[in-house]
Amino acid sequence: MATKESEVASNEHPNYQNPDGANGHELGRQISVTLTPQQFEELYLQPSIRSRSQAGLVKTFGNPTSLGIVSFLLTLTPTSCCLMGWRGATSNSLLALIGAYYFMGGLCMLLSAILEFxxxxxxxxxxxxxxxAFWLTLAGYIDPKFASQTTLLTGQGGSPAIYYVPFxxxxxxxAVYTYFLTLAAFRTNVVLVWILLFVALTFTTLGxxxxxFGEESMAAxxxxxxxxxxxxFTACMGGFYILLHLCLAATDFPFNIPLFDLAHLWGAKQ
Incomplete structure:
Protein backbone atom coordinates (compact mmCIF):
# COMPACT_ATOMS: atom_id res chain seq x y z
CA MET A 1 0.00 0.00 0.00
CA ALA A 2 1.29 3.42 -0.88
CA THR A 3 0.27 6.73 0.62
CA LYS A 4 -2.26 7.54 -2.11
CA GLU A 5 -3.52 4.00 -2.56
CA SER A 6 -3.03 0.64 -0.91
CA GLU A 7 -2.08 -2.52 -2.73
CA VAL A 8 -1.85 -5.97 -1.16
CA ALA A 9 -0.82 -8.91 -3.30
CA SER A 10 -0.68 -12.65 -2.70
CA ASN A 11 2.17 -14.93 -3.77
CA GLU A 12 1.82 -16.57 -7.16
CA HIS A 13 0.92 -20.25 -7.05
CA PRO A 14 2.32 -22.96 -9.39
CA ASN A 15 0.31 -24.40 -12.24
CA TYR A 16 -1.54 -27.67 -11.77
CA GLN A 17 0.05 -30.67 -13.57
CA ASN A 18 -2.40 -33.06 -15.26
CA PRO A 19 -1.74 -36.81 -14.96
CA ASP A 20 -0.88 -36.95 -18.67
CA GLY A 21 1.88 -34.38 -18.17
CA ALA A 22 0.04 -31.45 -19.70
CA ASN A 23 -0.18 -28.20 -17.80
CA GLY A 24 -3.63 -27.36 -16.47
CA HIS A 25 -5.13 -24.08 -15.48
CA GLU A 26 -3.31 -22.00 -12.90
CA LEU A 27 -4.57 -22.78 -9.38
CA GLY A 28 -3.71 -19.32 -8.11
CA ARG A 29 -2.84 -15.99 -9.56
CA GLN A 30 -1.57 -12.60 -8.53
CA ILE A 31 -4.37 -10.85 -6.63
CA SER A 32 -4.31 -7.14 -5.84
CA VAL A 33 -6.69 -5.45 -3.43
CA THR A 34 -6.63 -1.68 -3.80
CA LEU A 35 -7.81 0.61 -1.01
CA THR A 36 -8.13 4.35 -1.38
CA PRO A 37 -7.00 6.51 1.55
CA GLN A 38 -10.66 7.06 2.45
CA GLN A 39 -11.33 3.32 2.53
CA PHE A 40 -8.27 2.71 4.67
CA GLU A 41 -9.32 5.47 7.08
CA GLU A 42 -12.83 4.04 7.36
CA LEU A 43 -11.42 0.64 8.31
CA TYR A 44 -8.60 1.72 10.63
CA LEU A 45 -9.60 5.28 11.71
CA GLN A 46 -6.22 6.54 10.54
CA PRO A 47 -5.81 8.95 7.59
CA SER A 48 -3.54 6.82 5.40
CA ILE A 49 -1.07 3.97 5.33
CA ARG A 50 2.59 4.91 5.64
CA SER A 51 4.62 2.32 3.78
CA ARG A 52 4.61 -1.00 1.92
CA SER A 53 5.94 -2.75 5.01
CA GLN A 54 2.90 -1.56 6.92
CA ALA A 55 0.75 -2.83 4.05
CA GLY A 56 2.21 -6.29 4.56
CA LEU A 57 1.38 -6.17 8.27
CA VAL A 58 -2.17 -5.04 7.55
CA LYS A 59 -2.51 -8.02 5.20
CA THR A 60 -1.07 -10.45 7.75
CA PHE A 61 -3.11 -9.39 10.77
CA GLY A 62 -6.82 -8.80 11.18
CA ASN A 63 -8.30 -5.38 11.89
CA PRO A 64 -8.12 -4.75 15.68
CA THR A 65 -10.05 -1.47 15.49
CA SER A 66 -13.44 -3.17 15.91
CA LEU A 67 -12.32 -4.84 19.15
CA GLY A 68 -11.22 -1.50 20.56
CA ILE A 69 -14.55 0.12 19.68
CA VAL A 70 -16.54 -2.81 21.14
CA SER A 71 -14.53 -2.77 24.38
CA PHE A 72 -15.05 0.96 24.78
CA LEU A 73 -18.78 0.81 24.07
CA LEU A 74 -19.57 -2.11 26.34
CA THR A 75 -18.05 -0.27 29.29
CA LEU A 76 -19.04 3.35 28.62
CA THR A 77 -22.68 2.60 27.70
CA PRO A 78 -23.72 0.86 30.95
CA THR A 79 -21.63 3.38 32.88
CA SER A 80 -23.54 6.23 31.25
CA CYS A 81 -26.87 4.58 32.04
CA CYS A 82 -25.88 4.32 35.71
CA LEU A 83 -24.73 7.95 35.83
CA MET A 84 -28.08 9.06 34.41
CA GLY A 85 -29.88 7.05 37.10
CA TRP A 86 -31.88 4.83 34.76
CA ARG A 87 -34.09 2.18 36.41
CA GLY A 88 -32.87 3.02 39.90
CA ALA A 89 -29.13 2.77 39.21
CA THR A 90 -26.80 5.45 40.60
CA SER A 91 -23.13 6.33 40.40
CA ASN A 92 -22.66 3.98 43.36
CA SER A 93 -23.86 1.17 41.06
CA LEU A 94 -20.58 1.38 39.14
CA LEU A 95 -19.11 -1.12 41.57
CA ALA A 96 -21.22 -3.77 39.81
CA LEU A 97 -19.28 -3.02 36.61
CA ILE A 98 -15.83 -3.45 38.11
CA GLY A 99 -15.27 -6.72 36.22
CA ALA A 100 -16.13 -4.97 32.95
CA TYR A 101 -13.65 -2.20 33.79
CA TYR A 102 -10.85 -4.67 34.44
CA PHE A 103 -11.42 -7.06 31.55
CA MET A 104 -13.58 -5.52 28.82
CA GLY A 105 -12.49 -1.90 29.19
CA GLY A 106 -8.96 -2.55 30.38
CA LEU A 107 -7.64 -5.86 29.06
CA CYS A 108 -9.45 -5.92 25.71
CA MET A 109 -8.68 -2.29 24.89
CA LEU A 110 -5.01 -2.76 25.71
CA LEU A 111 -4.96 -5.87 23.52
CA SER A 112 -6.44 -3.93 20.60
CA ALA A 113 -3.95 -1.12 21.25
CA ILE A 114 -1.01 -3.55 21.06
CA LEU A 115 -2.30 -4.92 17.75
CA GLU A 116 -2.73 -1.38 16.39
CA PHE A 117 0.88 -0.73 17.43
CA ALA A 133 -5.51 2.44 31.12
CA PHE A 134 -8.32 4.78 32.18
CA TRP A 135 -10.76 1.92 32.73
CA LEU A 136 -8.16 0.06 34.78
CA THR A 137 -7.58 3.21 36.81
CA LEU A 138 -11.30 3.60 37.44
CA ALA A 139 -11.53 -0.05 38.50
CA GLY A 140 -8.73 0.46 41.00
CA TYR A 141 -10.36 3.64 42.30
CA ILE A 142 -13.67 1.96 43.15
CA ASP A 143 -12.34 -1.52 44.03
CA PRO A 144 -13.26 -2.21 47.68
CA LYS A 145 -10.10 -4.23 48.29
CA PHE A 146 -8.04 -1.04 47.93
CA ALA A 147 -10.34 0.72 50.44
CA SER A 148 -9.59 4.16 49.03
CA GLN A 149 -13.08 5.47 49.86
CA THR A 150 -12.95 4.15 53.42
CA THR A 151 -9.49 5.55 54.00
CA LEU A 152 -9.90 8.98 52.40
CA LEU A 153 -13.57 9.75 53.02
CA THR A 154 -14.48 8.25 56.38
CA GLY A 155 -11.10 7.35 57.88
CA GLN A 156 -9.21 9.40 60.41
CA GLY A 157 -8.54 12.83 58.96
CA GLY A 158 -10.61 12.04 55.89
CA SER A 159 -13.01 14.45 54.21
CA PRO A 160 -14.95 14.83 50.95
CA ALA A 161 -12.28 17.17 49.61
CA ILE A 162 -9.50 14.65 50.24
CA TYR A 163 -11.45 11.88 48.50
CA TYR A 164 -13.21 13.62 45.60
CA VAL A 165 -10.99 16.53 44.56
CA PRO A 166 -7.88 14.58 43.40
CA PHE A 167 -9.97 12.36 41.13
CA ALA A 175 -10.91 16.13 29.35
CA VAL A 176 -8.04 18.31 28.13
CA TYR A 177 -6.32 15.28 26.60
CA THR A 178 -9.53 14.13 24.91
CA TYR A 179 -10.08 17.59 23.40
CA PHE A 180 -6.62 17.18 21.84
CA LEU A 181 -7.70 13.82 20.41
CA THR A 182 -10.87 15.45 19.08
CA LEU A 183 -8.83 18.07 17.26
CA ALA A 184 -6.59 15.38 15.73
CA ALA A 185 -9.67 13.38 14.68
CA PHE A 186 -10.64 16.16 12.26
CA ARG A 187 -8.22 14.38 9.90
CA THR A 188 -10.44 11.30 9.94
CA ASN A 189 -14.26 11.47 9.88
CA VAL A 190 -17.27 13.20 11.40
CA VAL A 191 -18.42 10.21 13.47
CA LEU A 192 -15.09 9.81 15.27
CA VAL A 193 -15.02 13.55 15.99
CA TRP A 194 -18.54 13.23 17.44
CA ILE A 195 -17.50 10.36 19.72
CA LEU A 196 -14.35 12.02 21.06
CA LEU A 197 -16.02 15.40 21.53
CA PHE A 198 -18.80 13.98 23.68
CA VAL A 199 -16.34 11.83 25.61
CA ALA A 200 -14.38 15.03 26.34
CA LEU A 201 -17.61 16.68 27.52
CA THR A 202 -18.25 13.62 29.72
CA PHE A 203 -14.88 14.04 31.42
CA THR A 204 -15.46 17.79 31.77
CA THR A 205 -18.83 17.49 33.50
CA LEU A 206 -17.85 14.47 35.60
CA GLY A 207 -14.66 16.22 36.75
CA PHE A 213 -18.64 16.85 45.78
CA GLY A 214 -15.34 17.95 47.29
CA GLU A 215 -17.01 21.22 48.23
CA GLU A 216 -19.90 19.20 49.70
CA SER A 217 -22.28 20.67 47.11
CA MET A 218 -24.04 17.36 46.65
CA ALA A 219 -27.08 18.58 44.70
CA ALA A 220 -25.00 20.45 42.12
CA PHE A 233 -24.51 8.07 26.16
CA THR A 234 -24.49 10.49 23.21
CA ALA A 235 -20.88 9.49 22.48
CA CYS A 236 -21.93 5.82 22.56
CA MET A 237 -24.60 6.41 19.91
CA GLY A 238 -21.83 7.53 17.57
CA GLY A 239 -19.78 4.54 18.71
CA PHE A 240 -22.49 2.05 17.80
CA TYR A 241 -22.84 3.75 14.41
CA ILE A 242 -19.12 3.38 13.67
CA LEU A 243 -19.19 -0.21 14.98
CA LEU A 244 -21.96 -1.09 12.52
CA HIS A 245 -19.84 0.41 9.73
CA LEU A 246 -16.82 -1.69 10.76
CA CYS A 247 -18.89 -4.89 11.02
CA LEU A 248 -20.34 -4.40 7.53
CA ALA A 249 -16.89 -3.62 6.13
CA ALA A 250 -15.38 -6.71 7.78
CA THR A 251 -17.82 -9.01 5.98
CA ASP A 252 -17.62 -7.21 2.59
CA PHE A 253 -21.29 -6.33 2.81
CA PRO A 254 -22.65 -5.02 -0.52
CA PHE A 255 -23.41 -1.63 1.05
CA ASN A 256 -22.27 0.36 4.06
CA ILE A 257 -23.19 3.44 6.05
CA PRO A 258 -21.02 6.57 5.56
CA LEU A 259 -18.65 7.98 8.16
CA PHE A 260 -18.45 11.36 6.40
CA ASP A 261 -14.75 11.58 5.62
CA LEU A 262 -12.93 14.77 6.62
CA ALA A 263 -9.38 13.96 5.46
CA HIS A 264 -9.99 15.28 1.93
CA LEU A 265 -10.72 18.75 3.36
CA TRP A 266 -7.17 19.13 4.62
CA GLY A 267 -5.11 17.70 1.78
CA ALA A 268 -1.93 15.68 2.13
CA LYS A 269 0.93 16.87 4.34
CA GLN A 270 3.77 18.22 2.19
Missing amino acids: VIGNTFPFLVFASFG GYYLIFW AAYLK GANLVVAAGACG
Missing part, protein backbone atom coordinates in the same frame (compact mmCIF):
# COMPACT_ATOMS: atom_id res chain seq x y z
CA VAL A 118 2.04 -3.87 15.63
CA ILE A 119 0.48 -2.82 12.32
CA GLY A 120 1.75 0.75 12.69
CA ASN A 121 -1.48 2.68 13.39
CA THR A 122 -0.30 5.34 15.85
CA PHE A 123 -3.52 7.28 16.44
CA PRO A 124 -5.77 4.27 17.19
CA PHE A 125 -2.98 2.83 19.36
CA LEU A 126 -2.84 6.05 21.37
CA VAL A 127 -6.62 6.18 21.82
CA PHE A 128 -7.11 2.53 22.78
CA ALA A 129 -4.05 2.27 25.05
CA SER A 130 -4.87 5.42 26.99
CA PHE A 131 -8.55 4.60 27.42
CA GLY A 132 -7.72 1.04 28.40
CA GLY A 168 -11.83 15.45 39.93
CA TYR A 169 -8.50 16.94 38.84
CA TYR A 170 -7.67 13.67 37.10
CA LEU A 171 -10.92 13.77 35.13
CA ILE A 172 -10.46 17.44 34.16
CA PHE A 173 -7.02 16.76 32.71
CA TRP A 174 -8.43 13.73 30.92
CA ALA A 208 -16.72 19.28 37.68
CA ALA A 209 -19.11 17.00 39.60
CA TYR A 210 -16.29 15.54 41.65
CA LEU A 211 -14.97 19.00 42.46
CA LYS A 212 -18.48 19.96 43.62
CA GLY A 221 -22.62 17.52 41.85
CA ALA A 222 -25.48 15.07 41.31
CA ASN A 223 -26.86 17.20 38.46
CA LEU A 224 -23.45 17.29 36.82
CA VAL A 225 -23.18 13.49 37.14
CA VAL A 226 -26.46 13.12 35.21
CA ALA A 227 -25.15 15.54 32.55
CA ALA A 228 -21.96 13.48 32.29
CA GLY A 229 -24.02 10.34 31.77
CA ALA A 230 -26.01 12.04 29.00
CA CYS A 231 -22.81 13.15 27.25
CA GLY A 232 -21.35 9.65 27.54
